[in-house]
Amino acid sequence: MQWYTPVPTAATGLSCRGCGGTYPRTYMLDCPACHSLLQVEYDLEALAALRPGDLRGDTLWRYAPFLPIGDPRHFISLGEGLTPLLRLPRLGQRLGLRHLYLKFEGTNPTGTVKDRSTATAIAAAQEFGFNAVAVVSTGNAGSSIAAYGARAGLKTFVFCYARAAQPKMHHMAACASHLILYRGGYDDLIRIYDRLMEEMPIFEAGASRSTYKMEGKKTIAYETFEQLGNQAPDYFVAPVAVGETFIAAWRAFNELFAIGWAGKVPTMVAAQSSEANPIVEALRDGGPIRPRPIGYTIAEGTAVGNPERKGEWALQILREGKGLAADASDPEVLEAQALLARTEGMWAGPTGCVPLAALRKLVTQQALDPDAVIVCVASESGLKGEYAPVEREAIEPDEAHLRAILREGLAAG
Ligand SMILES: *Cc1c(COP(=O)(O)O)cnc(C)c1O
Ligand SMILES: [Zn+2]
Numbered sequence: 001m002q003w004y005t006p007v008p009t010a011a012t013g014l015s016c017r018g019c020g021g022t023y024p025r026t027y028m029l030d031c032p033a034c035h036s037l038l039q040v041e042y043d044l045e046a047l048a049a050l051r052p053g054d055l056r057g058d059t060l061w062r063y064a065p066f067l068p069i070g071d072p073r074h075f076i077s078l079g080e081g082l083t084p085l086l087r088l089p090r091l092g093q094r095l096g097l098r099h100l101y102l103k104f105e106g107t108n109p110t111g112t113v114k115d116r117s118t119a120t121a122i123a124a125a126q127e128f129g130f131n132a133v134a135v136v137s138t139g140n141a142g143s144s145i146a147a148y149g150a151r152a153g154l155k156t157f158v159f160c161y162a163r164a165a166q167p168k169m170h171h172m173a174a175c176a177s178h179l180i181l182y183r184g185g186y187d188d189l190i191r192i193y194d195r196l197m198e199e200m201p202i203f204e205a206g207a208s209r210s211t212y213k214m215e216g217k218k219t220i221a222y223e224t225f226e227q228l229g230n231q232a233p234d235y236f237v238a239p240v241a242v243g244e245t246f247i248a249a250w251r252a253f254n255e256l257f258a259i260g261w262a263g264k265v266p267t268m269v270a271a272q273s274s275e276a277n278p279i280v281e282a283l284r285d286g287g288p289i290r291p292r293p294i295g296y297t298i299a300e301g302t303a304v305g306n307p308e309r310k311g312e313w314a315l316q317i318l319r320e321g322k323g324l325a326a327d328a329s330d331p332e333v334l335e336a337q338a339l340l341a342r343t344e345g346m347w348a349g350p351t352g353c354v355p356l357a358a359l360r361k362l363v364t365q366q367a368l369d370p371d372a373v374i375v376c377v378a379s380e381s382g383l384k385g386e387y388a389p390v391e392r393e394a395i396e397p398d399e400a401h402l403r404a405i406l407r408e409g410l411a412a413g
Pocket of ligand 2: 016017033034035036
């Protein structure tokens with residue numbers, strides 16, 4: 001496959017969020033001086049010299065100038081990105097919102113937003129000469145890394161919690177070279193895993209530290225901007241587990257504003273499960289993030305009780321940008337899922353419906369302008385989930401009976 005890009009990358013290097021130290025574009029998990037998170041820096045003048053019309057291609061690498069991979073031979077794709085931005089007229093009317101859109105991530109190759117960050121993670125692993133990658137996952141990151149790792153011919157060590165939905169398990173078992181199940185939650189394993197990643201020649205493709213991985217998720221914002229006719233929305237509602245999607249979207253909207261493409265940066269709205277809501281709580285109470293143990297939430301992908309430094313970053317974005325945040329309980333998430341399916345025909349998984357459920361709460365609280373352009377992310381397909389059996393009695397294929405059912409259905413309001 002060939003990718004045409006006017007500039008392969010405008011990335012210039014890494015900078016430390018703690019001490020401001022700068023480093024070349026190499027594989028580093030945190031700042032060698034102060035151990036804070038690193039971020040990728042870009043030559044904004046080079047980006048400002050581009051026009052939206054210069055972007056080419058129909059995968060995530062359309063945005064290659066804004067991504068941190070230097071050599072186009074390392075670009076890897078399963079056809080991720082360019083997901084639909086769908087207007088929700090019926091659901092918008094229900095909620096009293098006149099310009100509501102859904103960025104539906106379920107059409108990505110493994111059915112979730114994770115494929116965006118996986119594409120840049122696997123590309124970076126190749127760029128920095130790794131033969132193996134690893135990730136800790138509740139299912140979605142694992143299947144995404146396993147799939148793209150296979151595509152690149154890398155060894156994949158996927159650590160997945162044992163309660164992951166069976167469709168995700170099958171997917172990971174099929175694609176991963178090494179699938180390792182563990183008991184307990186993400187928070188139980190992550191510290192041990194982090195230590196092991198320091199000593200092994202394995203590319204760390206987890207969400208908590210990886211600098212290059214997060215960059216791929218910026219593309220959700222570039223696409224939204226293009227799909228709105230080269231405009232930023234007024235509000236952008238995104239899920240927050242570790243905070244990657246949220247921070248990446250905010251970074252991208254800021255870049256578009258800085259290079260003069262967008263006239264504004266949207267108000268960022270963070271959505272969490274009530275079972276794992278440390279950022280919503282911290283924003284509401286005005287204090288620091290208080291990590292909490294997670295029991296179980298149906299919104300598996302958001303089950304992170306300690307979002308660590310990326311969580312602090314997300315909180316800072318909310319505080320400085322006067323952003324909004326709301327959480328939703330499991331029943332509220334399932335209600336939002338059913339509402340989206342029935343009113344607009346989109347089948348998103350529970351994790352993917354956390355933003356919509358949180359948005360409904362903010363509407364009830366009259367926290368948003370109903371005339372604003374609101375983009376809500378649905379971060380996964382519903383087809384990878386596991387659900388309680390549908391309780392419905394099967395009938396005999398009797399013509400008269402079926403005719404009666406159809407007549408009754410047509411007559412009903
Ligand atoms: C991982 C995940 C998220 C959010 O994760 P962040 O780490 O905050 O970006 C949201 N939705 C789905 C479906 C996910 O798999
Ligand atoms: Zn530092």
